[in-house]
Amino acid sequence: MSAVLDKLAMSPPARGREEILGRLFELFRETGYAGASMSDIARVTGLKAPSLYHHFPGGKAEMAEAVADSAADALGATVLAALDAPGERSERIGAMLDAVRELYENGRRPCVSASLMLGPTPDAVSRATGRLVRRWIDRLAGALVETGAGPEAARRAATDAIARIQGSLIVARALGDPTSFQEALDAVEPALSGT
Amino acid sequence: MSAVLDKLAMSPPARGREEILGRLFELFRETGYAGASMSDIARVTGLKAPSLYHHFPGGKAEMAEAVADSAADALGATVLAALDAPGERSERIGAMLDAVRELYENGRRPCVSASLMLGPTPDAVSRATGRLVRRWIDRLAGALVETGAGPEAARRAATDAIARIQGSLIVARALGDPTSFQEALDAVEPALSGT
DNA sequence: GTCTATAGCCCGATAGAC
DNA sequence: GTCTATCGGGCTATAGAC
Numbered sequence: 001m002s003a004v005l006d007k008l009a010m011s012p013p014a015r016g017r018e019e020i021l022g023r024l025f026e027l028f029r030e031t032g033y034a035g036a037s038m039s040d041i042a043r044v045t046g047l048k049a050p051s052l053y054h055h056f057p058g059g060k061a062e063m064a065e066a067v068a069d070s071a072a073d074a075l076g077a078t079v080l081a082a083l084d085a086p087g088e089r090s091e092r093i094g095a096m097l098d099a100v101r102e103l104y105e106n107g108r109r110p111c112v113s114a115s116l117m118l119g120p121t122p123d124a125v126s127r128a129t130g131r132l133v134r135r136w137i138d139r140l141a142g143a144l145v146e147t148g149a150g151p152e153a154a155r156r157a158a159t160d161a162i163a164r165i166q167g168s169l170i171v172a173r174a175l176g177d178p179t180s181f182q183e184a185l186d187a188v189e190p191a192l193s194g195t
Numbered sequence: 196m197s198a199v200l201d202k203l204a205m206s207p208p209a210r211g212r213e214e215i216l217g218r219l220f221e222l223f224r225e226t227g228y229a230g231a232s233m234s235d236i237a238r239v240t241g242l243k244a245p246s247l248y249h250h251f252p253g254g255k256a257e258m259a260e261a262v263a264d265s266a267a268d269a270l271g272a273t274v275l276a277a278l279d280a281p282g283e284r285s286e287r288i289g290a291m292l293d294a295v296r297e298l299y300e301n302g303r304r305p306c307v308s309a310s311l312m313l314g315p316t317p318d319a320v321s322r323a324t325g326r327l328v329r330r331w332i333d334r335l336a337g338a339l340v341e342t343g344a345g346p347e348a349a350r351r352a353a354t355d356a357i358a359r360i361q362g363s364l365i366v367a368r369a370l371g372d373p374t375s376f377q378e379a380l381d382a383v384e385p386a387l388s389g390t
Numbered sequence: 391g392t393c394t395a396t397a398g399c400c401c402g403a404t405a406g407a408c
Numbered sequence: 409g410t411c412t413a414t415c416g417g418g419c420t421a422t423a424g425a426c
Binding site: 208242243245246249250 | 392393
């Protein structure tokens with residue numbers, strides 16, 4: 001298992017739903033839904049199965065759903081919030097991309113939504129992931145329109161930027177080298193600024 | 196399970212390693228490694244577990260490894276072969292992108308390498324996937340250099356194009372709409388032509 | 391080269407004590 | 409809110425007949 005997860009497994013048990021959720025976030029991020037077993041979950045949280053069912057009566061599916069929702073919250077609080085700051089387009093885009101760099105730790109960590117999307121996943125998780133992506137595209141396109149872009153060009157540019165970010169994370173993981181992520185963000189910045 | 200896999204499950208049993216491999220390719224593409232159980236594998240191939248162990252003594256791990264290798268073969272025979280055709284850069288890029296469209300069925304089907312990469316996967320599978328991506332980048336960058344690009348710019352452009360393709364597949368899947376894939380290919384074409 | 395039958399394990403999940 | 413103990417079942421894998 002990954003270094004991040006090993007570290008969690010060594011830590012004292014998680015206290016309270018929020019801390020459990022944070023650890024589940026890291027687990028599903030690395031393994032996806034099918035790849036996370038209940039014993040993995042017990043390992044990273046430091047809790048036994050019955051305690052986990054106390055917090056998430058719906059079991060693994062409810063945990064994944066909660067993680068998908070928390071991913072949407074995290075995106076909103078960081079990446080989307082950066083788009084709302086007042087200022088020029090270039091500042092808002094720059095702030096969003098800084099938040100993206102932090103979210104994915106400069107390309108060294110996968111996207112939890114992408115991990116949860118692959119393979120057989122509970123319907124609620126797929127729907128939450130779709131909503132998250134749609135919201136990101138809409139808010140980014142909205143910021144471009146507010147700063148002078150046409151609606152259709154803005155939608156395309158926003159979708160392309162998010163695809164580049166997600167794709168570069170995959171390439172970075174395949175190559176075992178985060179450079180492609182960093183280069184992708186450097187390429188996305190001027191592309192969004194000049195739409 | 197997906198329509199593609201249901202259809203395979205209804206078909207007569209697979210005959211010979213090659214046909215089995217083709218069906219495993221489609222299964223792992225949809226479910227990833229951890230998401231595919233032996234009973235899923237038995238279902239789509241029409242064979243019982245002992246027959247599958249006859250062809251793949253190493254079990255599920257060996258099957259996934261064989262699929263990862265066959266993905267590299269398929270990429271070479273279609274996408275990379277298109278890059279080798281004689282002609283102008285624009286023709287070779289266009290031919291590659293047509294092969295990509297076909298490989299991913301215009302954005303309606305996931306990339307088997309990306310599916311196999313996520314989550315806990317046998318080491319040999321991760322390594323095969325890394326080799327495939329590296330080879331794609333190198334061959335695409337090579338074609339750009341042959342037609343006049345500088346080596347470093349070519350490497351960046353090739354990496355970015357592949358990231359856009361992969362990312363747009365993810366976005367397409369999240370949105371349940373292949374449009375983002377089609378638009379990504381339309382954007383990649385001029386980006387590669389003018390490097 | 392396919393099958394039936396089965397091994398042994400770990401899966402997700404629960405009862406009930408504290 | 410955590411645990412020990414345990415359930416039924418599906419998991420990967422194999423023995424051995426045909």
